[in-house]
Amino acid sequence: MDSAKEKNDLCKDDLLLRVGLNDNKAGMEGLDKEKINKIILQATKGSRFYGNELRKEKQVNQRIETMMRQKAHITSQQLRNAQSQVNRVAMELEQSRDLSNTIVHVDMDAFYAAVEMRDNPELKDRPIAVGSMSMLSTSNYHARRFGVRAAMPGFIAKRLCPHLIIVPPNFDKYRAVSSEVKEILAEYDPDFMAVSLDEAYLNITKHLQERQTWPEDKRKYFLKTENFLENEKPGADVNNQEQWSALQRAVSPLLFEDSPPDWQPSGNSTQVNCEGQNNSPLLPNTVVFGTSAEEVVKEIRFRIEQKTTLTASAGIAPNTMLAKICSDKKKPNGQHQILPDRQAVMDFIKDLPIRKVSGIGKVTEKMLGALGIVTCTELYQQRALLSLLFSETSWHYFLHVSLGLGSTHLTRTFSEINKAEEQYRLCQELCTELAEDMQKEGLKGRTVTVKLKNVNFEVKTRASTVSSVVSTAEAIFAVARELLRTEIDAAFPHPLRLRLMGVRLSGFSSEDDKKHHQRSIIGFLQAGDPNTGSVPEKTDKDRLLKPLETSQKKSFFDKKRSERKWTHEDTFKCDTSDKQSLPISHPCQVLKKRMRENSETPEDSDDRQIFTCPVCFKKQGHISLGAFNKHIDACLDGPSTSENSRMFSYSHTSCVEVGNREQRSFSLCENHNHEASRENTEINSVDCDDLVEITSHPSETGLHNLNNERNTEECSDLARKSLNTEHHHPLSACTISLGSQGVGPLSEQQPLQPHLNEITKQALVCPVCNLEQTSSDLTLFNGHVDVCLNKGFIQELRKEEVSLAKQPKDGTKRTGNSDRTHKTVTKTKRPGLMAKNSASKKMQENHPRNTLDVFFK
DNA sequence: GCGGATCAC
DNA sequence: TATGGTGATCCGC
Numbered sequence: 001m002d003s004a005k006e007k008n009d010l011c012k013d014d015l016l017l018r019v020g021l022n023d024n025k026a027g028m029e030g031l032d033k034e035k036i037n038k039i040i041l042q043a044t045k046g047s048r049f050y051g052n053e054l055r056k057e058k059q060v061n062q063r064i065e066t067m068m069r070q071k072a073h074i075t076s077q078q079l080r081n082a083q084s085q086v087n088r089v090a091m092e093l094e095q096s097r098d099l100s101n102t103i104v105h106v107d108m109d110a111f112y113a114a115v116e117m118r119d120n121p122e123l124k125d126r127p128i129a130v131g132s133m134s135m136l137s138t139s140n141y142h143a144r145r146f147g148v149r150a151a152m153p154g155f156i157a158k159r160l161c162p163h164l165i166i167v168p169p170n171f172d173k174y175r176a177v178s179s180e181v182k183e184i185l186a187e188y189d190p191d192f193m194a195v196s197l198d199e200a201y202l203n204i205t206k207h208l209q210e211r212q213t214w215p216e217d218k219r220k221y222f223l224k225t226e227n228f229l230e231n232e233k234p235g236a237d238v239n240n241q242e243q244w245s246a247l248q249r250a251v252s253p254l255l256f257e258d259s260p261p262d263w264q265p266s267g268n269s270t271q272v273n274c275e276g277q278n279n280s281p282l283l284p285n286t287v288v289f290g291t292s293a294e295e296v297v298k299e300i301r302f303r304i305e306q307k308t309t310l311t312a313s314a315g316i317a318p319n320t321m322l323a324k325i326c327s328d329k330k331k332p333n334g335q336h337q338i339l340p341d342r343q344a345v346m347d348f349i350k351d352l353p354i355r356k357v358s359g360i361g362k363v364t365e366k367m368l369g370a371l372g373i374v375t376c377t378e379l380y381q382q383r384a385l386l387s388l389l390f391s392e393t394s395w396h397y398f399l400h401v402s403l404g405l406g407s408t409h410l411t412r413t414f415s416e417i418n419k420a421e422e423q424y425r426l427c428q429e430l431c432t433e434l435a436e437d438m439q440k441e442g443l444k445g446r447t448v449t450v451k452l453k454n455v456n457f458e459v460k461t462r463a464s465t466v467s468s469v470v471s472t473a474e475a476i477f478a479v480a481r482e483l484l485r486t487e488i489d490a491a492f493p494h495p496l497r498l499r500l501m502g503v504r505l506s507g508f509s510s511e512d513d514k515k516h517h518q519r520s521i522i523g524f525l526q527a528g529d530p531n532t533g534s535v536p537e538k539t540d541k542d543r544l545l546k547p548l549e550t551s552q553k554k555s556f557f558d559k560k561r562s563e564r565k566w567t568h569e570d571t572f573k574c575d576t577s578d579k580q581s582l583p584i585s586h587p588c589q590v591l592k593k594r595m596r597e598n599s600e601t602p603e604d605s606d607d608r609q610i611f612t613c614p615v616c617f618k619k620q621g622h623i624s625l626g627a628f629n630k631h632i633d634a635c636l637d638g639p640s641t642s643e644n645s646r647m648f649s650y651s652h653t654s655c656v657e658v659g660n661r662e663q664r665s666f667s668l669c670e671n672h673n674h675e676a677s678r679e680n681t682e683i684n685s686v687d688c689d690d691l692v693e694i695t696s697h698p699s700e701t702g703l704h705n706l707n708n709e710r711n712t713e714e715c716s717d718l719a720r721k722s723l724n725t726e727h728h729h730p731l732s733a734c735t736i737s738l739g740s741q742g743v744g745p746l747s748e749q750q751p752l753q754p755h756l757n758e759i760t761k762q763a764l765v766c767p768v769c770n771l772e773q774t775s776s777d778l779t780l781f782n783g784h785v786d787v788c789l790n791k792g793f794i795q796e797l798r799k800e801e802v803s804l805a806k807q808p809k810d811g812t813k814r815t816g817n818s819d820r821t822h823k824t825v826t827k828t829k830r831p832g833l834m835a836k837n838s839a840s841k842k843m844q845e846n847h848p849r850n851t852l853d854v855f856f857k
Numbered sequence: 858g859c860g861g862a863t864c865a866c
Numbered sequence: 867t868a869t870g871g872t873g874a875t876c877c878g879c
Contacts, residue, residue, distance in 0.1 A: 049869045059862085135870050137866095150866095153869045196866050361864050393876070863876080 030145030036160060040147070043156045060363050064370045067389055071371070074388055083384035086399065090383065093403055098318070099340040101408040102293045104202040105315040105323035106185065106300065109332035111198035113140040114310045115177055116167045128165045129157055137169055141332065174198075177308055184303045188296065193410040201320055203410045204296055211291050219299070223285040224306055297335050318345065321406025324358050345404040349376040357401050376402050418495040420488050427484050428477050430503040435473035443508050444469035448479035451502035452487060462487060465507060476505060 031039075044050045108114065112130035117123045117140060127143035129136040133154035146161035154166050178197040185192045189202040211219070289299035297314045304312050315326025316337035322345065326336040338348050353375055355365045371389075373379050379386075380402035387395040400406065427450070438444065448470070449463040462483040470476055480503050488496050 044869080047869075053869095056862090131870095132868095134868055137870095151870085155868055199866080359864070363863060391877070859879090861876105861878090864874085866872090 031147055031160060033147075036147035039159050040156060043159055060366055063363075064367055067367060068370065070389055071385070074385070078388060079384055082387045086383045086387045086395070089396070090399055090403065093399065093405060097342065097403075097405060098408045099342065099345075101203055101205045101318055102208055102340070103317055103320050103323040103408065103410070104188075104204055104293075104297055104300070105317075105320065105327040106181075106200050106202065106297075106304075107313050107315075107327045107331070108181065108198035108304075109311045109313055110138055110140050111177075111310070112138045112169060112174055113143075113167075115174055116170075118309050119173070120167075123165060123167070126165055127161050127163060128167055129154065130167050130169050132166065132168065133158070136166070139164075171197075177310065180308050181304050181312070184300060184307065188300060189410070191410060201323065201410050202300075204293065208291070208293060208296065211296065214291070216288055219289045219291070219295075221287045221289070221299070221302065221306070223287060294335070294337055297337075301333075301335065319404075319406030319408045320410070321357065321401065322348065322404060325352065325356050328356065349402070349404040352376045354379055354401065359397065360401070376404075418497045420496070423484060423488065423496065423498060423501070424481060426501055427480050427503065428473070430501065431477035431480055432473040434503050434505055435471060435476055438471045438476075438505060443505075444471040445505035446470070446507035447505070448476055448483070449502075449504040449506065450480050450483040450487075451504065452484075452496075452498055460487070463504075469507075470505070476503065 113128055116128060116130060125142070127140065127146060127148065129139035129143050129148055131137045131154055136148070136150055136152050136154055136157055138150045139148045139152075139157070143157070143161055143164055146157075146164070148157040148161050148164060154164075157164055157166070174197050178194075182192075182194065182200070185200055185202055188204050188207045192200050192202040194200040287302065289295045289302070293316050297316055301312050301314060304310065311333035313327050313331040313333060314335040315323040315329065316335065317323040317326050318338065318340045322338050325348075326338060329336040338344055354360050354368060354373065357376075360368075368374075368379070371382060371385065373382050379398055383395070383399055383402065386398050389395075390398070446467075446469050447463055447465040449461055451461045464479050464483055466479055470479065
C-alpha cells in the first residue's frame with residue numbers, strides 16, 4: 001500500500017514545509033493544493049501533535065546543521081581520497097551487477113477502499129476512506145482529489161471532504177481477498193514474498209524459463225462474467241455476447257478515472273497477446289498471454305482482476321528496489337518494466353527523486369536535500385562526500401541506490417551454522433521443545449530422527465530406534481546427539497554446513513490407547529476395529545502401498561493414516577537403519593489428551609465442561625467426558641443419524657513457516673488464536689455427511705502432499721489450490737523459526753471446533769486455520785478443512801524443525817522489515833485509547849480478530 | 858545493551 | 867473529541 005510515503009508527505013503538508021506529491025489535479029469537485037494545506041494547517045495548528053512535529057523538525061534541522069559543519073571541515077585531499085575509495089567500491093558493485101533475475105512487485109490499488117467499494121455498490125461513486133475518525137488506512141481516488149490520504153486522521157479528512165464516507169476496516173475480508181491474490185501469485189513464484197496484505201514481490205525468472213516452452217493453451221484464459229469459484233483454467237465457456245456485456249460491467253469497477261487501465265477488455269474476441277504468437281484463431285472472450293515478462297505480469301493482473309474484481313499495479317525490474325518504484329509509476333491499474341539492461345536501469349534512475357526509493361524517508365530526503373541532492377544522479381555525484389558524512393552502511397546503501405542496485409533474490413536466506421558446538425546446542429534446544437510437547441501430549445516414542453538440510457539444500461534424515469520409549473529432553477537428545485555426531489564426523493575434516501535442523505520422535509506408545517473403547521467421539525476416530533481402536537498391524541508390504549492403491553472401503557482416517565505412513569516411509573526408507581515399523585499415533589490420542597487437558601484446567605478442575613454434541617449440535621452443559629460420550633452414543637443410535645455419519649475431529653497445528661516476512665502479516669493461527677483456544681473450553685465436533693465426500697476420494701485432491709513448510713494461511717491457500725489445480729507439494733515438515741513469537745506450544749492447540757454447521761447456516765470458517773473461506777462451495781470447503789486436518793496429522797508425527805538464524809540478505813536494505821532475527825517488543829502508548837485504535841493496520845494484520853465468534857454466532 | 862530515530866506497512 | 871501500532875535496523879551513548 002502506498003500509505004507510508006503518503007504519510008510522510010502528509011507530515012510535510014501539516015507543517016506546510018512543502019507539498020510534495022499531493023498531486024491532485026484541482027478537478028471540478030476536488031480541492032487545490034493551497035486550499036488543502038490551509039484546511040490541514042487550520043485543523044492541526046496548536047495541537048500537541050503539531051507541537052511534536054515541530055519538535056521533531058527542529059531536531060532534524062539540528063542534525064543537518066551538524067552535518068553541514070562537518071562538511072565545512074572536509075579538505076579537498078580528504079575528498080579525493082574518499083573519491084578513490086568510493087570508486088573502488090562502486091566498481092566492485094558494478095562488476096557484481098546481476099541483471100539475470102526478473103523481479104515483480106505487485107501492489108493492489110487502494111486495496112481496502114477498493115474492496116469496500118466492490119462489496120458495496122453504493123460507495124462506488126463516492127469519496128470513501130477506510131479507517132476511523134482518528135486514522136485512515138486508505139482512501140479511494142475520488143477522495144484523494146480532496147487531499148484525503150492514508151495516514152490522515154479521519155476528522156481532518158472530513159473537513160477536507162465533508163461528504164467523505166469513512167468505512168470501518170474489515171481486515172478479515174481483506175485477508176480473504178489477499179489470499180485469493182496470493183493463490184495466483186504462488187503459481188508464478190511459490191516463494192513469493194508478501195510484504196503486506198496488498199503487496200508482494202515475485203521472482204518470476206524460473207517461471208519465465210519454463211513458460212517459453214508452454215503451448216498456447218497453457219497461457220489462454222477465459223473471461224469470466226462472474227467472480228466466483230476459482231477455477232482459473234480455461235474451461236468455463238462464456239462466449240456469448242450477453243455474458244460478455246455482463247463481464248464488462250462486472251470487471252474494472254470505476255475506481256479510477258484519471259488514468260485508464262493499460263489492459264482493457266475490448267470487443268468480442270479479446271486478444272491480449274502482444275507478441276503475435278497466436279496462429280490459431282481465438283474463441284470469443286478468450287485471452288492468450290505471451291511469454292515475455294510483461295505478458296506474464298499482464299496475465300497476473302488479469303487473473304487478479306478476474307478473480308477479485310480488483311485491480312493491481314505492478315513493476316518489473318532486475319531487482320526489488322527498482323520493481324517497487326516501477327509499480328508506483330503507472331499506478332493505478334498499470335505496470336512498468338525496466339529491461340534487464342544496464343543502460344535501461346541508468347536511464348530510469350537518472351532523474352528519479354531519491355524520495356521514491358524505499359528506505360529513503362522524509363528525514364533522509366531532507367538531509368540529502370541540504371547537500372543539494374534530490375535525484376539519484378546527484379546522489380551518485382556526491383558519493384565521495386556522502387562517504388565522509390554518513391556511516392558506512394548508509395553510504396553503501398546510497399551507492400547501491402544511485403547505481404540502481406537492489407536485492408535480486410527473494411528466497412529466504414539463512415545464515416548457516418557450521419560450528420559443531422552450535423549444532424549440538426541447537427539440537428538440544430529442539431529436543432527440549434520436543435520433549436515438552438511430548439510430555440504435554442502424554443506421548444512417548446522410540447524412534448528419534450534428526451533431519452538436516454545443508455547449505456546446498458540437500459536433506460538427510462537419520463533415525464535411530466531405541467529399545468525403550470523416551471520422552472524427556474535428555475533421553476531424546478542422547479539419541480539425537482549421536483545421530484548428529486555421526487554426520488559431523490562423516491563430514492570431517494570439513495565442517496557440516498547446515499541451514500536447517502529438525503528433530504522428530506515417532507514410534508509412539510501410550511498407555512491411554514486402550515481406554516475409551518466406547519462408541520464415542522474417540523471411538524469414531526480410532527483406526528481399524530472400532531471396538532478396540534487399535535491399528536491393525538501391517539506388513540512391510542502393506543506399508544509400501546501408495547495411498548491411492550489402498551482400499552476404497554477404508555475409512556477416511558484409515559486412508560489418512562496410510563497416506564501419512566506412506567509419505568513417512570518414503571522419507572525414511574533410504575536412510576533408516578532400523579526397519580521397524582513406525583506406529584502411528586491416533587488422532588484420538590491427541591483428542592483424548594486434549595480433552596483430558598481441558599478437563600484438567602484450573603477453571604474446570606471438576607472434570608466437567610460444556611461440550612457441544614456433534615450429532616444434535618446441542619450444548620451439553622457441564623457434564624463429564626464420559627457422560628458426554630454417552631450422550632453422543634444415544635444421539636448416534638437415534639433416528640437422526642445416517643450410517644455414513646462420521647465424527648469429525650482435528651488437531652490444530654501451530655505450523656509456522658520459515659522466517660519469511662510473510663509471517664508478519666499472515667500468521668493467523670498464532671498467539672491470538674492460541675489465546676482464543678484457551679478461553680474457549682467448548683469441545684465441538686460435527687456430524688458431517690459432507691465429509692463422506694472427502695472420504696471417498698481424499699487422494700484425488702492431492703491433499704496428502706501438503707506442503708507443511710508454510711504458514712497456516714498459506715496452507716489454507718494451498719488447500720484450495722490443490723483442490724483446483726492438483727498442484728503437488730512434497731511433504732515437508734512443520735517448521736518453526738527460531739525467535740518467532742508465533743509458535744505456540746502444542747498444548748495450546750485449539751479445542752475441537754465445528755467443521756461446518758449446515759443446520760444453522762453459519763459462515764464457512766475453517767475450524768483449523770480459522771480462516772473464513774471465500775467459496776461457498778461445500779466440497780471446496782471440506783477439502784480445505786481436509787488439508788488443514790491433514791496438517792494436523794503431520795503434526796502428530798512431531799516433525800519439528802528449526803530453521804537456522806537468519807541474516808539480512810545483503811547490505812542494500814538499511815531499514816524496513818527484514819527477516820527477523822529477534823523480536824522487538826514495543827510497549828503500547830496511551831493505554832486508555834487502545835480500543836479506539838480500530839484503524840490500526842498492522843495491529844489488525846498481526847493479530848487478526850478471531851473468527852471463532854463469527855462461527856459460533 | 859539499550860533507547861531513540863527512522864522507515865515501512 | 868480526535869494524529870496508529872508494530873517491527874526492524876541503525877546509531878549513539
